[in-house]
Amino acid sequence: MNPVVVIGAGPQGLVAAAHLVERGIEPLVLEAGPGAASGVAEWGHVRLFSDWAELVDAASARLLESTGWVQPESGFPTGAEWIDGYLAPLAEALGNRVRYGSRVVGVSRKGRDRTVDAGRDEQPFVVHVQFADGGEGRIDARAVIDASGTWQTPNPAGADGLPALGxxxxxxxxxxxxxxxxxxxxxxxxxxxxxxxxxxxxxxxxxxxxxxxxxxxxxxxxxxxxxxxxxxxxxxxxxxxxxxxxxxxxxxxxxxxxxxxxxxxxxxxxxxxxxxxxxxxxxxxxxxxxxxxxxxxxATGLRPDLSFLSEIRLDLDVRLEAPVRVAEEVDPNLHSCGSIRATGAADLAHPEQGFYIVGAKSYGRAPNFLALTGFEQVRSVVAEIAGDHEAAARVDLVLPDTGVCGGAGDFDAPDAVSGAGSCCAPKPVSLTLTV
Missing domain, CATH: 3.50.50.60 (FAD/NAD(P)-binding domain)
Incomplete structure (x- = not known):
C-alpha cells in the first residue's frame, strides 16, 4: 500500500510519523533541509516558553523509549536543545522513513488536475519532489499531511503585506x-x-x-x-x-x-x-x-507557503489562509478571549479527502501556535486516516490561556478607548464622580 506522505521533518511532521508507525501505517517524511527540524535549527538560540513535559508527544516518547532514550527533565530548552534532546533522536528512531534534501514542489491527484471531479477521490495523491542532488521524482501517497511550517516564509516589513520599496x-x-x-x-x-x-x-x-x-x-x-x-x-x-x-x-x-x-x-x-x-x-x-x-x-510574523498546493482543493479563510474552522478560533481580528480550543481532524479537513495541513501552517498568518496544539492535531488526524473516527473526534487537550483579553482592537485608537469589551472584562465606560 502507498505510504502516507508527511511534508516536513519538524516537530509536527516527526510526531505525525510516530503516530502513523504506532498504528501500523507506513509514513514517508520528506524534508527539504539537511537534517531533522532544520527550521528549528535556524532559531536554535531561542528559549521556548514551554517546559520539556509540554514538548514531547506521547506516541513519539513510546517509540523512543524502545531505543533506550530518556526524556529530559523539566526545564525550558532552547530550540537547539529541543533538537538534541528529542527531535533528532526521534528522526533517528524513524530511520529511513525520513528523507532529507527532498523538497516538495507540488501535490496533486494522480492523473487529475484541480478541475477534474470524475474518480478524483479514488486516485492516490502524487507528490512531486526535487532532490538536493538536482534530481526529481514523483511519489504516490494514500494521504498527505502537510507539516511544512511557516518558518521559510516570513512576513515583510512593508505594512501592506508586500515588501516595502527597497x-x-x-x-x-x-x-x-x-x-x-x-x-x-x-x-x-x-x-x-x-x-x-x-x-x-x-x-x-x-x-x-x-x-x-x-x-x-x-x-x-x-x-x-x-x-x-x-x-x-x-x-x-x-x-x-x-x-x-x-x-x-x-x-x-x-x-x-x-x-x-x-x-x-x-x-x-x-x-x-x-x-x-x-x-x-x-x-x-x-x-x-x-x-x-x-x-x-x-519580526512581523510568518505566513504559509501555498505555492506547491495549487492543484489541491483547499478550504481556507480569506484573511488568515488557515483552514476555515481553525481560523474561526484563532483569527486575531475576531478572537476576544485569552484561550482557544484545540483543533483536530474535523477542523483540519479540506474538500480534498485525505489531505491535511497541521502544525504552525494550520494557523495560517495567525500567531501563538504551541507544540501542544500540533501534537493534538496530528494525533487526531492520524486516527482519522486509520479509520478510528472515535479517537479522531475526541479532544485530549485544553490549551493554556494567554492572559490577554480583547481582540485586535481599533487599529489606531488610543489605549484608553480601544475596542469593545471582551470575554474577560466589560467594555470601559465613562463615569462622572461627584465630590
Missing part, C-alpha cells in the same frame, strides 16, 4: 534580516542604532536581547516599531498568562521600554526602506523617517 535590496546588502538575533549578533551592534519591526513574541525576544547591549555599550540605540497606533497587547498577559515564561518575556520587554533602553515608535507603517552610506532609513506611509540604522530586524 526592502529586498536591503536584505541583499545585509542591512535587514528576518527573525531574532543571537546574543552575539546583537552585541555586534554596540554603539549603533538598531531597529526592530514587529509586535509579537519574536519582536519582544529581539528587544530583550538588544536591551543589555544598550546598557553595556554607550551610544547604542534601539527603536521598536509597531504598526498600530496603540500598544495594546504588545507586552502580553503578564502574570495572567498560563505559560509563565511567555508572560515574563512580555514583561521584560516592557521593562526595557520603561527603563528608557528602547524607543517605542507606534503607528509607523513602513512604505520604503532607503539604503544610504551603509545605513538603512525606514520611511512610513505618513512621511515620517527613522534615524539611519546599522541593522533592521523584522
Amino acid at each position: 526592502e529586498l535590496a536591503a536584505v541583499e546588502a545585509g542591512a535587514l534580516s528576518y527573525g531574532i538575533p543571537t546574543s552575539e549578533s546583537a552585541a555586534a551592534f554596540g554603539g549603533e542604532h538598531v531597529v526592530v519591526v514587529g509586535n509579537g513574541h519574536s519582536a519582544a525576544t529581539a528587544i530583550t536581547l538588544l536591551a543589555p547591549v544598550v546598557r553595556e555599550a554607550p551610544g547604542t540605540r534601539v527603536s521598536w516599531v509597531l504598526r498600530r497606533g496603540l500598544v495594546g497587547n504588545t507586552f502580553g498577559g503578564g502574570t495572567a498568562d498560563e505559560l509563565p515564561e511567555r508572560g515574563a518575556l512580555g514583561q521584560r520587554a516592557k521593562q526595557a521600554v520603561d527603563d528608557g533602553l528602547v524607543d517605542l515608535v507606534t503607528g509607523f507603517r513602513t512604505e520604503q526602506i532607503l539604503h544610504e552610506d551603509g545605513r538603512v532609513v525606514l520611511v512610513a506611509e505618513d512621511g515620517r523617517r527613522l534615524d539611519p540604522a546599522a541593522r533592521v530586524f523584522v
Whole structure:
C-alpha cells in the first residue's frame, strides 16, 4: 500500500510519523533541509516558553523509549536543545522513513488536475519532489499531511503585506534580516542604532536581547516599531498568562521600554526602506523617517507557503489562509478571549479527502501556535486516516490561556478607548464622580 506522505521533518511532521508507525501505517517524511527540524535549527538560540513535559508527544516518547532514550527533565530548552534532546533522536528512531534534501514542489491527484471531479477521490495523491542532488521524482501517497511550517516564509516589513520599496535590496546588502538575533549578533551592534519591526513574541525576544547591549555599550540605540497606533497587547498577559515564561518575556520587554533602553515608535507603517552610506532609513506611509540604522530586524510574523498546493482543493479563510474552522478560533481580528480550543481532524479537513495541513501552517498568518496544539492535531488526524473516527473526534487537550483579553482592537485608537469589551472584562465606560 502507498505510504502516507508527511511534508516536513519538524516537530509536527516527526510526531505525525510516530503516530502513523504506532498504528501500523507506513509514513514517508520528506524534508527539504539537511537534517531533522532544520527550521528549528535556524532559531536554535531561542528559549521556548514551554517546559520539556509540554514538548514531547506521547506516541513519539513510546517509540523512543524502545531505543533506550530518556526524556529530559523539566526545564525550558532552547530550540537547539529541543533538537538534541528529542527531535533528532526521534528522526533517528524513524530511520529511513525520513528523507532529507527532498523538497516538495507540488501535490496533486494522480492523473487529475484541480478541475477534474470524475474518480478524483479514488486516485492516490502524487507528490512531486526535487532532490538536493538536482534530481526529481514523483511519489504516490494514500494521504498527505502537510507539516511544512511557516518558518521559510516570513512576513515583510512593508505594512501592506508586500515588501516595502527597497526592502529586498536591503536584505541583499545585509542591512535587514528576518527573525531574532543571537546574543552575539546583537552585541555586534554596540554603539549603533538598531531597529526592530514587529509586535509579537519574536519582536519582544529581539528587544530583550538588544536591551543589555544598550546598557553595556554607550551610544547604542534601539527603536521598536509597531504598526498600530496603540500598544495594546504588545507586552502580553503578564502574570495572567498560563505559560509563565511567555508572560515574563512580555514583561521584560516592557521593562526595557520603561527603563528608557528602547524607543517605542507606534503607528509607523513602513512604505520604503532607503539604503544610504551603509545605513538603512525606514520611511512610513505618513512621511515620517527613522534615524539611519546599522541593522533592521523584522519580526512581523510568518505566513504559509501555498505555492506547491495549487492543484489541491483547499478550504481556507480569506484573511488568515488557515483552514476555515481553525481560523474561526484563532483569527486575531475576531478572537476576544485569552484561550482557544484545540483543533483536530474535523477542523483540519479540506474538500480534498485525505489531505491535511497541521502544525504552525494550520494557523495560517495567525500567531501563538504551541507544540501542544500540533501534537493534538496530528494525533487526531492520524486516527482519522486509520479509520478510528472515535479517537479522531475526541479532544485530549485544553490549551493554556494567554492572559490577554480583547481582540485586535481599533487599529489606531488610543489605549484608553480601544475596542469593545471582551470575554474577560466589560467594555470601559465613562463615569462622572461627584465630590
